[in-house]
Amino acid sequence: MTDVLVIQSAREVKPGGGVSGVAFELGENLKSSNVEIGSFTIDDIYPNSFKNSSNLFLKKIAQLFDIIVYGVWGSLKLKRLYKSNNQAVVLCHNDGLYGDIYINHGLHRAMLFASDHPYRMLLRNPLHLYLLVREWVRFKLNIHKHIVCFSANDASIMEKTYPNTLGRITIIPNGVHINKFMPNSMVRKEKRLELGYLESDFVLIFVGHEFDRKGLKFLVNSLLNLPENVKLLVVGGGSAEKIEEYKNYCKDNGLTHRVSFLGTRKDIPDLLNASDCFVMPSAFEAWPLVGLEAMACAKPALITDTGGVSAFVKPGYNGYLIKRDADDIAEKIRSLMSDEASYIQICKQARETAESYSWQNIADKYLSLIKQCLVEKNNA
Known part of the structure; x- marks a missing residue:
């Protein structure tokens, strides 16, 4: 594929674990398919001088600020940059509220109510309420044309929680870096x-x-x-x-x-x-x-x-x-x-x-979905 731009929307894209690590590995493995890879992170909105602070309180405040700013201001900026570009496909990881394909790293509602004390968590940390509202807005307003779930079980939970996602879900598991993680x-x-x-x-x-x-x-x-x-x-x-x-x-x-x-x-x-x-x-x-x-x-x-x-x-x-x-x-x-x-x-x-879950195998599955998304955008 040439002349195709794939933008990964995530607060951070870097080697390691979590959402940022998934975005990084996916991007690296899509590059081998002649796809131009870009990213849109919190650094594209503003420099956060506190996120690397050794002060735990400042780091928590910085994280809270990042999540809300990226979800609101970042989504508006991302939409303005790429909505009219029919050769760009935006992969949204978690925090943004704009993207052609949303990669579901877990429903916050399901996570919260699977915990032992969900209401205590809500009272102690108001961020949970914001995340619940953001999730409701994402799925009730059909912000994304395609949704990726990591498993059939994930997809089932998604459809039961938000029935209007039916028909928009593709199952693609997360990958593993088999050359970094290997017996030694x-x-x-x-x-x-x-x-x-x-x-x-x-x-x-x-x-x-x-x-x-x-x-x-x-x-x-x-x-x-x-x-x-x-x-x-x-x-x-x-x-x-x-x-x-x-x-x-x-x-x-x-x-x-x-x-x-x-x-x-x-x-x-x-x-x-x-x-x-x-x-x-x-x-x-x-x-x-x-x-x-x-x-x-x-x-x-x-x-x-x-x-x-x-x-x-x-x-x-x-x-x-x-x-x-x-x-x-x-x-x-x-x-x-x-x-x-x-x-x-x-x-x-x-x-x-x-x-069998190597990142190259997983990237190939995403590539098929990206091609489908491009066809839909250009036919619209």
């Missing part, structure tokens, strides 16, 4: 030595912020029903107060020596290689990419059956679907540990599963 025995040995783990230790890894929603406490409690050589790496986290709360919880339960809190890290592929199993008992996920990244490193994934998880986690084949229950998590981990030959096979099959 040398890295495993070096990283385990650095972290102080023995080869006989069975190391679980949890990656993510929002410890409560992602069910970290259930995972911590599962250790009480598992042998002493089962250890837990916790990567990520929110405020220092939340991390301290969980550290104290581990101390109260005699688990301090078995749980390591590493905070935010950039060496996620290395840490996944150092582990033996990825676990995330989350209340809600649209498409937990980190689970596929763990599988790309040949690690079994134990994740709750939410969002699109069942599309790639096949119980007993490459991991297990788990409940938000310490006993259930412990049972699945014991199952992995009980048969070494079976565990090795599951690891191999986890990698094979991840390879």
Whole structure:
């Protein structure tokens, strides 16, 4: 395809996790299809001097301001720039309210009401109310001609919540960087030595912020029903107060020596290689990419059956679907540990599963949708 401009609309587009990482990988892999790739980020609206601040309060205020400004002012500017360009296709990720194709990274309404205390969350953080209103406006006003959901389950939730989206949904899963996330025995040995783990230790890894929603406490409690050589790496986290709360919880339960809190890290592929199993008992996920990244490193994934998880986690084949229950998590981990030959096979099959979700394969699916969108725009 030539003379086609694809604009990725996201507050940030950069390597890493989350929405910004998805936008980055998709853009990089679309380039190989002779498509010109551009982006429209918060930096195209105004420079935010506080977003990289070490002051947590200033960072939170900056994030709140960015979300609202990008959603309102940014959407108007984006529409003015590209509405009349029939050779441009805008891919909208989350925060904008303009775009030919909307990539649904999760319905906020579904996430909120899947949590244990939705109304408490609304009262404590008014941003949730803004996000609910923004979501209602997006789908009730039919802002986007096409909507991408990561799984059939995601699409079903979308259609039940917003029936007028029926007929506009295309299912395209998120991809995984299989050359960045891959098994590496040398890295495993070096990283385990650095972290102080023995080869006989069975190391679980949890990656993510929002410890409560992602069910970290259930995972911590599962250790009480598992042998002493089962250890837990916790990567990520929110405020220092939340991390301290969980550290104290581990101390109260005699688990301090078995749980390591590493905070935010950039060496996620290395840490996944150092582990033996990825676990995330989350209340809600649209498409937990980190689970596929763990599988790309040949690690079994134990994740709750939410969002699109069942599309790639096949119980007993490459991991297990788990409940938000310490006993259930412990049972699945014991199952992995009980048969070494079976565990090795599951690891191999986890990698094979991840390879089928390579970003190039996913970019090809987006390219087909972009072509369809161009035809529709030029025939209108």
